[in-house]
Amino acid sequence: MGSSELLRVGCAFLVLQLIPGTAGWGKDGHYATCKIAEEFLTEEASAAVKSLLPDYADGQLANVCSWPDEIRHSYRWRWTGPLHYIDVPDFVCNYNYCRDCHDPARHKDVCVTGAIYNYTRQLGSTYYDPSPEIKYNLTEALLFLSHFMGDVHQPLHVGFTGDEGGNTIIVRWYHRKANLHHVWDNMIIDSALKTFYASDLSNMIQAIQRNITDGSFNDVPSWGNCTLAELACPDPYASESINLACKFAYKNATPGTTLGDEYFLSRLPIVEKRLAQGGVRLAATLNRIFTPKSSIAQI
Numbered sequence: 493m494g495s496s497e498l499l500r501v502g503c504a505f506l507v508l509q510l511i512p513g514t515a516g517w518g519k520d521g522h523y524a525t526c527k528i529a530e531e532f533l534t535e536e537a538s539a540a541v542k543s544l545l546p547d548y549a550d551g552q553l554a555n556v557c558s559w560p561d562e563i564r565h566s567y568r569w570r571w572t573g574p575l576h577y578i579d580v581p582d583f584v585c586n587y588n589y590c591r592d593c594h595d596p597a598r599h600k601d602v603c604v605t606g607a608i609y610n611y612t613r614q615l616g617s618t619y620y621d622p623s624p625e626i627k628y629n630l631t632e633a634l635l636f637l638s639h640f641m642g643d644v645h646q647p648l649h650v651g652f653t654g655d656e657g658g659n660t661i662i663v664r665w666y667h668r669k670a671n672l673h674h675v676w677d678n679m680i681i682d683s684a685l686k687t688f689y690a691s692d693l694s695n696m697i698q699a700i701q702r703n704i705t706d707g708s709f710n711d712v713p714s715w716g717n718c719t720l721a722e723l724a725c726p727d728p729y730a731s732e733s734i735n736l737a738c739k740f741a742y743k744n745a746t747p748g749t750t751l752g753d754e755y756f757l758s759r760l761p762i763v764e765k766r767l768a769q770g771g772v773r774l775a776a777t778l779n780r781i782f783t784p785k786s787s788i789a790q791i
């Protein structure tokens with residue numbers, strides 16, 4: 493499949509003015525998403541993932557889930573920048589694949605949901621066929637898929653074009669100057685670690701995992717569902733993200749605002765739920781790819 497092949501058909505062409513956005517969950521957010529996913533993999537999927545991991549991952553997917561952020565500014569990988577996010581029209585609180593999934597130069601399918609379809613398809617079509625016409629690097633496909641599944645759950649990764657998903661909205665996070673996108677990538681998680689988890693990410697991950705398994709998140713069994721009988725279903729995740737961006741991220745966070753306890757304490761549960769959903773859905777997707785007989789995550 494060439495990069496220009498349409499991943500979804502029937503997209504109408506629209507002309508809009510675009511400015512790129514940037515970034516993703518920070519290192520901790522990606523680690524958490526992938527660590528949660530690893531817990532819910534089937535045996536077959538876990539073995540397949542391990543066989544594709546590079547040596548320096550030390551057998552753990554979570555150790556390499558930030559790889560796409562580490563390489564994206566190098567010359568060879570610069571083209572992957574727009575795969576980390578989606579920009580929707582300003583003040584439009586919904587997402588539409590055909591309207592929104594393109595890069596700033598309007599190349600179709602070049603956005604985070606397009607990339608999830610792309611790398612899922614590469615893994616699904618190539619893993620069991622040792623001699624396809626085009627050989628994809630399945631290690632890269634696995635790391636991109638695992639990273640982008642995290643990104644699509646960060647609400648401001650599906651944000652407005654004009655403010656680059658909150659990157660140009662400068663606020664104060666307590667006493668520190670920060671942009672709103674960074675607050676959602678890193679600062680809410682950092683503050684939570686210090687305030688509630690003794691500065692230990694594994695405590696936070698365990699608390700999220702407990703909530704996934706003990707029913708504290710009330711709709712877990714449906715999170716991994718993929719209604720179209722496809723391997724991946726990222727479109728609803730992007731719709732949820734822009735919805736949460738409007739309701740919680742952008743709300744009461746105009747330029748110059750100081751965000752403190754009220755914003756932090758009311759938004760932290762959203763962040764924790766999105767990390768949980770990213771993990772469960774990554775596991776469900778990898779299970780569908782690598783465990784074809786069972787189409788449902790074992791949760």
Ligand SMILES: *[C@@H]1O[C@H](CO)[C@@H](O)[C@H](O)[C@H]1NC(C)=O
Nearest residue numbers: 495575601602603606607610
């Ligand atoms: C799909 O993956 C291939 C291999 O990395 C890449 O060349 C292509 O640009 C990707 N397309 C999208 C939409 O992610």
Ligand SMILES: *[C@@H]1O[C@H](CO)[C@@H](O)[C@H](O)[C@H]1NC(C)=O
Nearest residue numbers: 546628629630631632633635
């Ligand atoms: C696959 O990609 C990884 C990461 O870019 C690279 O280290 C590895 O050498 C590649 N494998 C092959 C067979 O090209």
Ligand SMILES: *[C@@H]1O[C@H](CO)[C@@H](O)[C@H](O)[C@H]1NC(C)=O
Nearest residue numbers: 699700703708709761764765
């Ligand atoms: C776990 O669920 C409880 C009860 O709903 C909630 O108060 C707490 O914030 C949740 N913690 C995490 C890490 O999701």
Ligand SMILES: *[C@@H]1O[C@H](CO)[C@@H](O)[C@H](O)[C@H]1NC(C)=O
Nearest residue numbers: 713714715716717718719788
């Ligand atoms: C998700 O899948 C489970 C298991 O098949 C099923 O019980 C549930 O009704 C599905 N939920 C939705 C929202 O489709």
Ligand SMILES: [Zn+2]
Nearest residue numbers: 515516576643
């Ligand atoms: Zn990213």
